Amino acid sequence: MSIDLNILIGGAAGQGVHSITLPLAKALMRQGCWVLTSQSYQSRIRGGHLFNQVRLSDRRLVSSREGVDLLLALNQETVTMHQGELSPRGFIIYDAAEVKEVPASVPSLGLSPESLLPGAKERAEIAVNAGACGAVLGLLQAPLDSMLALLQESFGDKGAEVVEWNVQAATKGYEAGAAQKYGLSLSGISPPPEPRLLISGHEAMALGALGGGLQFISGYPMTPWTSLFNAIAQRSGRYNVLVEQAEDEIAAINLAIGASYTGARSLTGTSGGGFCLMTEGLGLASMTETPLVIVNSMRPGPSTGLPTRTSQGDLAFVLYASQDDSPRAVLAPGTPAQGYALAAKALNLADRYQLPVFLLTDQYFADTQFTHLPGEFPEVEVDRALAGGPGSGTYERYAYTENGISPRRLPGFGPELVVADSDEHTPDGHLTEDLQVRIKMHDKRLRKLKTMVQELGGITTSGDPAAPLTLVCWGSSQGPVQEAVERLQAGGTPARMVHLSELWPLPAGAVTAALEGTKKLVVAEMNANGQLNRLLRQETGLQADHLVLKYDGAPFTPEYILRELSNVA
Amino acid sequence: MLPIELYAGIESAWCPGCGNFVLLKAFKQALGELEIRPQGILVVSGIGQSAKFPHYLQCNTFNGIHGRALPVGTGARLANPDLKVVCATGDGDCYGEGGNHLLAAIRRNVDMTVVVHNNQVYALTKGQASPTTGQGVKTTLQPQGVPYPPLAALALAVSLGCSWVARGSATAPEHLKELYKQAITHRGLALLEVLQPCVTFNRVNTYQWYKERAYRVTETPDYDPENELWAYRKAKEWGERIPIGVIYRHSRPILEETHPALAAGPLVRQQPKRPLNQLLADFF
Ligand SMILES: Cc1ncc(C[n+]2csc(CCOP(=O)(O)OP(=O)(O)O)c2C)c(N)n1
Numbered sequence: 001m002s003i004d005l006n007i008l009i010g011g012a013a014g015q016g017v018h019s020i021t022l023p024l025a026k027a028l029m030r031q032g033c034w035v036l037t038s039q040s041y042q043s044r045i046r047g048g049h050l051f052n053q054v055r056l057s058d059r060r061l062v063s064s065r066e067g068v069d070l071l072l073a074l075n076q077e078t079v080t081m082h083q084g085e086l087s088p089r090g091f092i093i094y095d096a097a098e099v100k101e102v103p104a105s106v107p108s109l110g111l112s113p114e115s116l117l118p119g120a121k122e123r124a125e126i127a128v129n130a131g132a133c134g135a136v137l138g139l140l141q142a143p144l145d146s147m148l149a150l151l152q153e154s155f156g157d158k159g160a161e162v163v164e165w166n167v168q169a170a171t172k173g174y175e176a177g178a179a180q181k182y183g184l185s186l187s188g189i190s191p192p193p194e195p196r197l198l199i200s201g202h203e204a205m206a207l208g209a210l211g212g213g214l215q216f217i218s219g220y221p222m223t224p225w226t227s228l229f230n231a232i233a234q235r236s237g238r239y240n241v242l243v244e245q246a247e248d249e250i251a252a253i254n255l256a257i258g259a260s261y262t263g264a265r266s267l268t269g270t271s272g273g274g275f276c277l278m279t280e281g282l283g284l285a286s287m288t289e290t291p292l293v294i295v296n297s298m299r300p301g302p303s304t305g306l307p308t309r310t311s312q313g314d315l316a317f318v319l320y321a322s323q324d325d326s327p328r329a330v331l332a333p334g335t336p337a338q339g340y341a342l343a344a345k346a347l348n349l350a351d352r353y354q355l356p357v358f359l360l361t362d363q364y365f366a367d368t369q370f371t372h373l374p375g376e377f378p379e380v381e382v383d384r385a386l387a388g389g390p391g392s393g394t395y396e397r398y399a400y401t402e403n404g405i406s407p408r409r410l411p412g413f414g415p416e417l418v419v420a421d422s423d424e425h426t427p428d429g430h431l432t433e434d435l436q437v438r439i440k441m442h443d444k445r446l447r448k449l450k451t452m453v454q455e456l457g458g459i460t461t462s463g464d465p466a467a468p469l470t471l472v473c474w475g476s477s478q479g480p481v482q483e484a485v486e487r488l489q490a491g492g493t494p495a496r497m498v499h500l501s502e503l504w505p506l507p508a509g510a511v512t513a514a515l516e517g518t519k520k521l522v523v524a525e526m527n528a529n530g531q532l533n534r535l536l537r538q539e540t541g542l543q544a545d546h547l548v549l550k551y552d553g554a555p556f557t558p559e560y561i562l563r564e565l566s567n568v569a
Numbered sequence: 570m571l572p573i574e575l576y577a578g579i580e581s582a583w584c585p586g587c588g589n590f591v592l593l594k595a596f597k598q599a600l601g602e603l604e605i606r607p608q609g610i611l612v613v614s615g616i617g618q619s620a621k622f623p624h625y626l627q628c629n630t631f632n633g634i635h636g637r638a639l640p641v642g643t644g645a646r647l648a649n650p651d652l653k654v655v656c657a658t659g660d661g662d663c664y665g666e667g668g669n670h671l672l673a674a675i676r677r678n679v680d681m682t683v684v685v686h687n688n689q690v691y692a693l694t695k696g697q698a699s700p701t702t703g704q705g706v707k708t709t710l711q712p713q714g715v716p717y718p719p720l721a722a723l724a725l726a727v728s729l730g731c732s733w734v735a736r737g738s739a740t741a742p743e744h745l746k747e748l749y750k751q752a753i754t755h756r757g758l759a760l761l762e763v764l765q766p767c768v769t770f771n772r773v774n775t776y777q778w779y780k781e782r783a784y785r786v787t788e789t790p791d792y793d794p795e796n797e798l799w800a801y802r803k804a805k806e807w808g809e810r811i812p813i814g815v816i817y818r819h820s821r822p823i824l825e826e827t828h829p830a831l832a833a834g835p836l837v838r839q840q841p842k843r844p845l846n847q848l849l850a851d852f853f
């Protein structure tokens with residue numbers, strides 16, 4: 001048996017699209033499905049059109065996909081916009097108070113708020129949201145109990161009456177759904193032996209950062225970065241994380257640099273435009289050798305661009321931003337579990353090599369929820385890499401060393417004074433214009449990258465390791481590329497994916513080895529010029545035979561990648 | 570009392586006769602009298618002639634970038650409130666490039682001292698107008714003279730509710746030392762602007778010019794530094810007479826008290842390892 005069902009839930013902002021998505025996805029997951037949810041929304045608070053997708057399967061899912069099997073429409077626009085995407089087993093469930101026209105050729109079920117939960121108008125939203133969740137489960141012949149338990153969990157603190165309304169509407173919706181005929185049943189799926197977790201990329205990174213010992217976070221709101229800032233801020237009280245909303249991104253990065261200089265594990269973040277303001281601070285962290293994690297959650301640009309859409313257009317920017325050659329590391333997770341591991345790793349790398357470490361994410365990565373197993377979030381190491389023991393008296397913050405790493409001490413912890421300077425400086429941290437010192441110090445800083453690259457890798461592969469066709473990707477493109485490769489393989493075309501999550505300093509030897517045997521190299525990424533392809537060429541001499549690019553602001557889908565491949569093959 | 574030799578730094582690159590030397594000496598004396606050891610103090614600066622200040626001292630130092638001393642100092646102080654944090658800034662650094670951070674620092678009321686070496690000019694870049702350059706003063710970039718009036722930064726600070734506002738002058742070193750001591754011991758954000766003659770690029774606002782105008786504000790009969798309206802009027806006074814001394818002071822909660830993360834002590838002394846099972850439960 002193979003189940004693969006895509007549910008699209010659409011409406012105007014403020015209508016409760018999210019209030020349906022989460023309980024529905026969770027109930028299906030607890031029922032034993034592998035679930036993946038993704039979001040698409042506009043830069044406005046009310047109105048407009050937004051939709052979420054809940055994809056479910058009896059096998060692990062790594063990507064969203066095209067095609068809609070169940071369309072859950074809270075308004076007319078949803079039907080009009082998405083009816084063309086309906087698959088042969090398409091079915092529409094709609095709010096009968098809002099939607100007046102559904103295509104006659106598609107089976108459908110209208111839910112009237114009044115029949116789900118008679119009474120006051122304020123209850124109409126509850127009725128439709130809970131009723132729709134129930135109707136989907138009924139239609140798919142899945143038990144209702146996990147949904148009822150979820151409603152109790154989510155609304156328990158709002159009082160017994162609210163829970164009761166939800167339960168009533170969900171039950172009514174369930175009955176209405178169960179009375180329909182639908183060609184797919186989940187009755188054969190049973191709850192998993194161990195609980196699974198539904199988690200988004202940014203939530204997983206918050207988990208990794210907290211597990212990795214984060215103590216200080218400063219930032220300024222900007223979509224899509226804000227969801228990570230929120231995820232940490234909301235839990236800060238329990239873990240003693242100091243959260244400061246800065247007056248601007250310049251302050252955000254300088255606050256974090258100050259906190260890190262004195263010894264707190266620190267992170268700041270933003271999205272493209274805010275990162276423009278941070279670039280001078282980036283150079284400052286590089287020059288003063290201050291550990292710092294910087295999240296850049298990308299969105300299409302230049303300038304304000306498409307605020308709520310997705311992009312991988314800032315790779316070149318974070319590789320080269322700031323003055324001269326300033327050392328930094330760049331990491332880009334592909335799945336929530338990888339986001340968890342890399343958030344913790346970024347904190348360790350920053351401390352070990354005393355430099356800024358980027359985590360590159362985007363709207364698709366930020367919001368998309370994967371089903372994971374708890375074991376995929378293992379214990380992480382916290383390595384502060386501080387110089388221990390008593391010092392020698394005169395402390396050189398920037399002592400010349402073979403590997404470029406100078407022993408780091410913290411101000412106020414001993415007899416040593418810690419002198420840090422953005423000017424070129426002597427080993428003791430004081431400003432200098434001695435040009436010989438300049439060369440030695442610059443070389444020392446850059447040597448750290450040569451040392452660091454030895455512990456980097458971050459290569460994930462899938463498919464046939466000997467296939468002549470290789471699709472290379474980075475960051476959030478992993479899921480769609482991985483599924484495209486799976487489908488190629490299933491269709492008899494040998495193919496493999498090579499996903500890179502540790503991009504700078506690029507472990508060129510390991511990347512070259514992973515590409516061994518490739519006859520046709522395809523690089524797939526969400527920007528217009530193939531920024532990873534340029535990096536590959538620069539660092540390995542290899543380059544793509546074909547580029548699969550997308551920069552319309554909507555995420556990759558496996559189908560899009562396959563279509564593009566068939567055009568070039 | 571600690572000897573001022575304890576605070577001796579590297580050789581200075583300031584011009585002979587620079588007003589900054591007076592500030593440096595008064596600051597060292599203040600530290601000595603307050604018995605603050607070099608290890609217990611962090612001096613943060615931006616870029617400018619004034620920003621070289623911490624190098625000429627013995628202390629923990631973070632010499633950052635132009636205009637950004639205040640957020641670095643704030644972050645440092647929040648992570649480790651055991652350190653005394655002083656920002657040494659210039660009129661261009663603090664009032665120009667870093668203006669937004671001054672507004673935020675005053676609102677935050679972090680327990681930190683901000684010293685503005687006000688020479689009414691951009692000295693390091695060789696003499697352009699700063700936000701405090703007098704109207705009509707000619708510079709290389711303003712050959713017709715600066716077209717607008719100077720920023721009344723202390724009045725701005727009073728209007729924002731800054732918890733301690735004062736002006737000192739390089740022409741009154743003893744008085745300046747006392748102001749440094751008060752600023753450092755004040756609980757909350759202390760803004761100390763110091764009249765600092767620039768002997769190379771400012772031929773208008775000289776030692777003589779400041780000496781003739783600076784008067785002790787404490788000696789005015791209606792001295793009332795806890796009265797916001799009085800303080801505002803005094804802070805606006807500039808021209809024939811320039812008040813020096815504490816202009817405004819009042820008590821407000823400091824940011825360090827409001828951050829719950831600091832209740833368990835300085836962040837830098839806390840154990841950042843957290844139990845995984847608690848974290849997992851928290852996210853699912
Ligand atoms: C971002 C940036 N812009 C410009 C400069 C050049 N710059 C260095 S110091 C300075 C002005 C300094 O004026 P002030 O703060 O009054 O210090 P002073 O030299 O007068 O003590 C300028 C414009 C710089 N270093 N960084």
Ligand SMILES: [Mg+2]
Pocket residue numbers: 617659660661686687688689690691692699
């Ligand atoms: Mg100046």
